[in-house]
Amino acid sequence: VALATKQRQWYFGLSVNERTVVHQWPSFFSFGSPSTFWAFLWKYSFIIPSVFARPPKNLRNLTAMASTEPPAAVTPPSSKPNLLPLASPTIITPSAAASVAVAPTASSSSPATPSVATPRPIPSDAEVVHIPSYSCWFSLGDISECEIRCLPEFFDSRSPSRNPKAYKYIRDSIVKQFRRNPSSKITFTEVRKTLVADVISIRKVFDFLDAWGLINYSPAALNKPLKWEDKDSKSSQHAADSPAGPSLDSTPPVRETSKRLCGSCKSVCSIACFASDKVNLASSFHCNGIHTIKGNPSAAFCAIASLEHCSTNLVLIVLNQYDITLCARCFVRGNYRVGLSSSDFKRVEISDEMKTDWTEKETLQLLEAVMHYGDDWKKVAQHVGGRSDKDCITHFIKLPMGEQFASSAEFGSSINKLNQMKDDNNISSSSSPSKRLCLSPLADASNPIMAQAAFLSALAGTGVAEAAAQAAVTAVSEMGQGEPKADIRSLHGVQGLQDASITSNGSGILKSVEEAHSGVNPKPEEKEKVNVEEEIRRVAEVQMKQIQEKIIHFEEVDSQIEKEWKQMEQMRDILFYDQLNLLKHERAIRKSGQQAAEGVRTQGDYVS
Amino acid sequence: MKPLPSTSSKTPVKFRMPTSENLVPIRLDIEVDGQRFKDAFTWNLSDPDSEISVFAKRTQKDLKLPLAFATQIAQSIQTQLTEFRSYQGQEMLTGEKIVPIKLDLRVNHTLIKDQFLWDFNNFDSDPEEFAKTFCNDLGIEDPEVGPAVAFAIREQLYEIAIQSVATARESRNAKKGRRGEYSSISSRSTGAALDLMKLFSNRYSVVRKRKEWDVYEPMVDILSNEEVNALESMEERKPR
Numbered sequence: 001v002a003l004a005t006k007q008r009q010w011y012f013g014l015s016v017n018e019r020t021v022v023h024q025w026p027s028f029f030s031f032g033s034p035s036t037f038w039a040f041l042w043k044y045s046f047i048i049p050s051v052f053a054r055p056p057k058n059l060r061n062l063t064a065m066a067s068t069e070p071p072a073a074v075t076p077p078s079s080k081p082n083l084l085p086l087a088s089p090t091i092i093t094p095s096a097a098a099s100v101a102v103a104p105t106a107s108s109s110s111p112a113t114p115s116v117a118t119p120r121p122i123p124s125d126a127e128v129v130h131i132p133s134y135s136c137w138f139s140l141g142d143i144s145e146c147e148i149r150c151l152p153e154f155f156d157s158r159s160p161s162r163n164p165k166a167y168k169y170i171r172d173s174i175v176k177q178f179r180r181n182p183s184s185k186i187t188f189t190e191v192r193k194t195l196v197a198d199v200i201s202i203r204k205v206f207d208f209l210d211a212w213g214l215i216n217y218s219p220a221a222l223n224k225p226l227k228w229e230d231k232d233s234k235s236s237q238h239a240a241d242s243p244a245g246p247s248l249d250s251t252p253p254v255r256e257t258s259k260r261l262c263g264s265c266k267s268v269c270s271i272a273c274f275a276s277d278k279v280n281l282a283s284s285f286h287c288n289g290i291h292t293i294k295g296n297p298s299a300a301f302c303a304i305a306s307l308e309h310c311s312t313n314l315v316l317i318v319l320n321q322y323d324i325t326l327c328a329r330c331f332v333r334g335n336y337r338v339g340l341s342s343s344d345f346k347r348v349e350i351s352d353e354m355k356t357d358w359t360e361k362e363t364l365q366l367l368e369a370v371m372h373y374g375d376d377w378k379k380v381a382q383h384v385g386g387r388s389d390k391d392c393i394t395h396f397i398k399l400p401m402g403e404q405f406a407s408s409a410e411f412g413s414s415i416n417k418l419n420q421m422k423d424d425n426n427i428s429s430s431s432s433p434s435k436r437l438c439l440s441p442l443a444d445a446s447n448p449i450m451a452q453a454a455f456l457s458a459l460a461g462t463g464v465a466e467a468a469a470q471a472a473v474t475a476v477s478e479m480g481q482g483e484p485k486a487d488i489r490s491l492h493g494v495q496g497l498q499d500a501s502i503t504s505n506g507s508g509i510l511k512s513v514e515e516a517h518s519g520v521n522p523k524p525e526e527k528e529k530v531n532v533e534e535e536i537r538r539v540a541e542v543q544m545k546q547i548q549e550k551i552i553h554f555e556e557v558d559s560q561i562e563k564e565w566k567q568m569e570q571m572r573d574i575l576f577y578d579q580l581n582l583l584k585h586e587r588a589i590r591k592s593g594q595q596a597a598e599g600v601r602t603q604g605d606y607v608s
Numbered sequence: 609m610k611p612l613p614s615t616s617s618k619t620p621v622k623f624r625m626p627t628s629e630n631l632v633p634i635r636l637d638i639e640v641d642g643q644r645f646k647d648a649f650t651w652n653l654s655d656p657d658s659e660i661s662v663f664a665k666r667t668q669k670d671l672k673l674p675l676a677f678a679t680q681i682a683q684s685i686q687t688q689l690t691e692f693r694s695y696q697g698q699e700m701l702t703g704e705k706i707v708p709i710k711l712d713l714r715v716n717h718t719l720i721k722d723q724f725l726w727d728f729n730n731f732d733s734d735p736e737e738f739a740k741t742f743c744n745d746l747g748i749e750d751p752e753v754g755p756a757v758a759f760a761i762r763e764q765l766y767e768i769a770i771q772s773v774a775t776a777r778e779s780r781n782a783k784k785g786r787r788g789e790y791s792s793i794s795s796r797s798t799g800a801a802l803d804l805m806k807l808f809s810n811r812y813s814v815v816r817k818r819k820e821w822d823v824y825e826p827m828v829d830i831l832s833n834e835e836v837n838a839l840e841s842m843e844e845r846k847p848r
Contacts, residue, residue: 159654161629161736177751187670194751196736196758198631198652200659203666 129182132213170205178215185216627733632692633762638680648759660685700772715756722826735761
């Protein structure tokens with residue numbers, strides 16, 4: 001289509017030889033571990049650009065920069081001092097593969113939605129650099145307020161070598177150096193060896209850029225929701241340690257380690273702790289954003305200020321997933337963030353935690369097994385080793401949302417397995433989100449009928465599919481409680497389901513399962529029943545949250561597509577008009593040609 | 609042409625680096641378990657000492673050195689800073705002081721030889737700016753050369769500053785003691801700046817003498833790998 005292939009330049013007050021397109025990676029895309037993200041990406045790399053790789057609408061602060069020329073002429077960046085056994089400090093993350101995969105598809109399928117004043121396509125050979133959405137204020141051309149706030153010592157003319165010009169030099173050099181090779185992390189030492197400035201200034205700027213994800217940011221490294229939290233905790237710990245001499249390595253308590261550290265009082269949880277897996281929905285981002293930042297009010301202020309610059313489009317997409325752990329004391333004291341309430345926390349027994357803490361390796365094995373064996377949880381459990389099949393299922397469900405996109409085909413069947421573990425019903429259904437954009441997960445579904453159903457519902461459109469699903473649900477629930485799977489299937493199989501139906505279905509599932517279990521299981525199995533109920537409840541909750549998010553997201557996509565459609569129509573009109581003009585001209589010329597011919601002929605006649 | 613005023617305007621000044629920013633050149637040469645770590649950079653004195661351990665830890669981690677290095681690095685930096693600070697209370701003589709700065713360094717594959725004059729009295733001077741312009745003008749591609757040049761300049765200025773502190777002390781003692789020796793000492797203290805008089809002795813032109821052109825011209829050489837290896841082995845053999 002003419003729209004997509006037309007090349008337009010996007011200048012933004014920058015020198016012409018800078019042309020990298022900066023994409024925003026929505027920060028809700030937080031995976032539990034690099035391996036999970038990689039697994040997901042491996043399968044569905046083509047989905048990502050169309051769904052997520054969307055430059056923001058507000059182009060005020062954002063610049064388009066691309067370094068198309070590879071650094072061929074530059075001498076090798078051996079940035080080590082004279083070390084006898086040489087060590088190479090570069091880290092190549094698996095996101096290298098991901099970013100390569102994203103780049104070509106991004107260029108071809110990105111929705112270039114230009115406003116008339118500032119068109120914004122992506123040149124097909126540009127390198128794509130990802131920065132988090134909370135750093136969209138950054139531009140290589142000038143200094144933004146956020147930087148002035150976060151690094152005041154460069155702007156208060158207290159010392160002559162710390163001035164805006166020096167700051168800009170350091171910052172631009174660091175960013176350019178990183179962007180020459182965005183797939184590998186750049187270390188502070190590499191940078192400070194190449195900059196003509198005092199090392200502490202360089203360190204401050206480096207830490208600032210690192211915290212804001214402007215360097216060393218790769219989607220695979222999204223272990224922490226917000227980096228400046230750790231920066232603060234790290235620096236405060238260092239400050240505390242330094243009087244005692246060289247400090248020991250202080251690791252910030254971000255991810256689950258073998259010891260649960262309380263998020264607020266930073267002590268080791270002893271007996272029980274309370275964990276919250278709350279996912280913040282988009283609309284409340286502004287309010288919650290300020291509370292996600294600990295300790296450093298200026299950083300919080302920066303975040304809010306920067307958000308105001310972001311387009312509304314971006315704010316909607318950005319989500320945050322909190323994995324907050326509080327020790328019992330803090331929970332009781334109410335020592336948690338304002339955005340959360342006591343109901344968001346679940347009690348987690350430490351003894352259980354110890355036993356069932358999933359390591360990265362195990363998670364990776366789980367994913368591999370799921371991809372290979374699909375529904376067969378016994379085989380999956382075997383592959384993982386050391387975990388029962390029930391454990392596998394529960395952990396799998398708990399994995400962050402990205403997994404849902406990847407393997408929701410297997411997911412639905414896993415829920416069913418869970419429900420009907422006692423019954424030996426061979427349920428072949430598998431639910432899956434049939435987004436218009438990704439039909440392929442369904443293609444992998446073990447159930448060809450389901451695949452067809454999803455395909456048809458996608459073709460038929462939202463309204464039709466919704467109506468059909470609701471009819472199916474009512475029919476099925478009339479039939480009896482032996483078929484809770486239908487509820488789940490319909491939940492997934494349709495876009496834009498309403499909340500009422502979801503909750504009703506959800507409770508329907510619970511009720512039906514309870515009844516099923518009470519009917520089937522004899523008394524001694526009561527403990528199992530309680531466990532299963534609990535798990536099902538959790539499952540349903542997670543499901544509902546996910547669906548809500550999907551709804552929001554697809555509304556986005558809808559509005560986008562509408563706009564593009566309008567533009568297409570405009571283009572079509574213009575084309576039609578052009579064609580008309582052309583025809584008119586043609587006709588006019590032909591006429592005049594004919595007249596000229598006539599004139600000649602008559603003259604000839606006359607002469608002869 | 610009146611001869612330039614002699615260096616009698618020797619008002620002692622508080623010790624500091626004669627540059628716009630009081631940056632201290634720090635040189636590291638640490639050996640632990642057979643691993644040698646050499647480095648050179650500039651440190652801003654106004655930064656708190658807590659930064660030292662942070663920086664040492666960072667460097668050790670980034671370069672994947674064994675843990676023992678972190679403490680050694682921090683110690684080394686601390687000693688050099690304290691030494692600098694110990695000079696700070698004292699006075700140094702400046703006067704008319706144009707000193708020759710010599711660059712003779714090898715950074716990775718780039719060899720640089722240069723000599724130029726620097727006004728020691730100009731407390732607004734900026735070696736960093738000089739180094740950046742130097743690299744730009746000579747088209748040096750290796751980004752590590754810039755900091756090395758700035759460091760070399762600073763180091764030499766530092767040494768000259770230390771010398772002037774020593775001579776200031778001497779002259780003070782001399783003043784208290786024997787008055788007669790004053791003039792000879794004063795001339796000694798400006799030994800580094802004697803060039804000035806010689807340079808300007810040629811009253812007909814301010815252009816340098818031809819034979820000195822090579823000396824004052826910057827020379828940048830790109831070495832091949834073998835040459836680098838040869839030089840490195842020579843350098844290692846020298847101090848040992």
